[in-house]
Amino acid sequence: MNSEEIAKLAEVSRSTVSRVVNDYDNVPEKTRIKVQRIIDKFGYTPNASARTLAGKANDIIGLFIADIDITESSDQWLGANSPYNAELIAKVIRSCKKRGYTVLVNTISSIEEIPKMETFFRNRLLYGGIFIGFPYKMKAIADMAEKDFNISFVDQFTEEDDLFHKVKTVNNDNITGGYMATKHLIDLGHEKIAHFTGDNRLSSIEREKGYKKALIEAGIDVDPSLILKGEYREEIAYKKAKNLLKKKDVTAIFSGNDIMALGIIKAANDLGMSIPNDLSIVGFDHLKYTNWTNLGLTTVEIPIDDVSEKGVDQLFNGKTSDHRLSKPQLIEKKSTIKNKK
Amino acid sequence: MNSEEIAKLAEVSRSTVSRVVNDYDNVPEKTRIKVQRIIDKFGYTPNASARTLAGKANDIIGLFIADIDITESSDQWLGANSPYNAELIAKVIRSCKKRGYTVLVNTISSIEEIPKMETFFRNRLLYGGIFIGFPYKMKAIADMAEKDFNISFVDQFTEEDDLFHKVKTVNNDNITGGYMATKHLIDLGHEKIAHFTGDNRLSSIEREKGYKKALIEAGIDVDPSLILKGEYREEIAYKKAKNLLKKKDVTAIFSGNDIMALGIIKAANDLGMSIPNDLSIVGFDHLKYTNWTNLGLTTVEIPIDDVSEKGVDQLFNGKTSDHRLSKPQLIEKKSTIKNKK
DNA sequence: CTGAAAGCGCTTACAG
DNA sequence: CTGAAAGCGCTTACAG
DSSP, X not given: OOHHHHHHHHTSOHHHHHHHHTXXXXXXXXXXXXXXXXXXXXXXXXXXXXXXXXXXXOSEEEEEEEOHXXXXXOSTTOGGGSXXXXXXXXXXXXXXXHTTOXXXXXXXXXXXXXXXXXHHHHTTSOSEEEEESOOTTOHHHHHHHTTTOOEEEESOOOTTSGXXXXXXXXXXXXXXXXXXXXXXXXXXXXXXXXXXXXXXXXHHHHHHHHHHHHXXXXXOOOOGXXXXXXXXXXXXXXXXHHHHHHHSOOSEEEESSHHHHHHHHHHHHHTTOOTTTTOEEEEXXXXXXXXXXXXXXXXXXXXHHHHHHHHHHHHTSSOSOEEEEEOOXXXXXXXXXXXXO | OOHHHHHHHHTXXXXXXXXXXXXXXXXXXXHHHHHHHHHHHHTOOOOHHHHHHHTOOOSEEEEEEEOHHHHTOOSTTOGGGSHHHHHHHHHHHHHHHHTTOEEEEEXXXXXXXXHHTHHHHHTTSOSEEEEESOOTTOHHHHHHHTTTOOEEEESOOOTTSGGGGGXXXXXXXXXXHHHXXXXXXXXXXXXXXXXXXXXXXXXXXXXHHHHHHHHHHTTOOOOGGGEEEXXXXXXXXXXXXXXXXXXXOOSEEEESSHHHHHHHHHHHHHTTOOTTTTOEXXXXXXXXXXXXSTTOOEEEEOOHXXXXXXXXXXXXXXXXXXXXXXXXXXXXXXXXXXXXX
16 A cells, blocks of 8 residues: 555545645645545555655664773673663653654664764664763764764763754763762761762763762862772772772762662672671662662662653754753662761 | 765666675676775765665564553563563664664554554565564464564464464473472472462463473472462562462462562561571572572573574574574572471 | 656666 | 666655
């Protein structure tokens, strides 16, 4: 069943069928109804490839997720396989589905793959795309951003970047998030607060900024030896935490994400320390799966639904530059306690 | 850059360019190299929509995942959001990527959506599709299966079904899985073994069959009051387990999936029982995320990588009927113990 | 308001 | 082995 057959049955031209399908307004109500009735009766759906070739975009949103080789994240939690990304994919799918769109998921595992993604946009295979998880200030991403494709960049550009005002962005307020986590510990009387950073992504850089901001505001000196690169990975955090806890007298740790927090907790337990009595710890992300641990990790929540919804939503916004901010929230559970020392 | 420009530069016709792109063998080596060189030089990629319209399929695999309204699964763990499906999506993406294909993820939340998926195949938007998580013997799925599309059905058809020999299937050996879980408990001396079933999916039906088989083989009567519908959901299992453990004197439980096992454990803990001393429990799935609980749940592993790889792989197999079986494996941890009663 | 026709960029019989 | 041409099924100026 194609537009020609519909046209014949409705006794109009294919042009008119096309106008009805695309909801153009230069079709009188009477004609529209007549044609629509035939379309419904035969369950006609226009051929997507033909539409695309003729100039329309598909009802498909591309989701582009950075994978291991780029971010140096853990082998275990890479790409679509990380719990954060798994939740994100699900949410993006839901947001798209609401609008009648489906999601094409692409994991990017080497820098060379990025420019290849251009054809998706150039050939209108995608209505738009969402990029997430790429290192900050990466050239290949900047090149992409300059191309005027319909793309939403998540946690990729800040106001300080030249390209910011040329692109669509969704940012978590990670500075505030890092600040909240650290402030919470300071309020509990902690002063020797270590911080495990993530990798080369903006989120990591900003969480660290928030950490420093809170310390400085409270008049506590920032001690570089208490800032450790955890790469957002559980095992790395585990090893470094073990080392740290043996040597330094920290009473609290702000971990850049929940996964590292699990590693840190394991290290503390191995050293005979109990959480929160011997060590207070705050995570970041509020992964749903951490609820399964019975420890009750205090953490800063990132509203993944909100990020996804904003990212999808802004693709439907006509403006070439559009900026949205998601607000983090401190989720107090049981892994932090008043400093007793 | 389109095929015409490439043709001009290579001093051949568009036909020849097309033949080179599609790797046809009626092109002399010399011509092939000449054309390929131009293609590489300008990074030419054929327009996907044009190819599709002209008769080729896209390099896209569709993943069709049953969502809540159909399976009556939990609101919390629905569709792409369930940990099992999240892992699956990631694995399918990886298997496809290896072959140069990307994945279009579709969550199906009502039966009416299923026949609509036909256009994806009819218009060759997809090279093939994988269906997973749908209820057993569902009419809409059977209709789909009869259409000769390139589809892999996971845990959807058994040899007893008429359509089995017309379709491509990947099945977990869930009967054996259920048998292994139950046999393990029997070997530990348990006799009063309850079973929490899933929902209306084949996996649930088969795991229950395996449970019964092990009991019968050991000469233990199957007690219907010890078989409870948990719907694969944590909360339902939690409630029913609480009820069950108050009334019945069971010493062990085989839970149809890991998520229900978490609910059952919570119920047992609420009643002051400790695992495994007061109650042995075996789950099913071996979800990676359950490693985060410190309880060490003994479970039956489903090799999600293997299922995904087989499903993707069989789409590239020319035969219209192709069948693969994935083998489950008992993962012994710390949630089971010898029966002391 | 509406239709005939060109065009999107490929693939593939067909003819040579 | 190779090219000219038809055709895939739409959309969209264009003309009326």
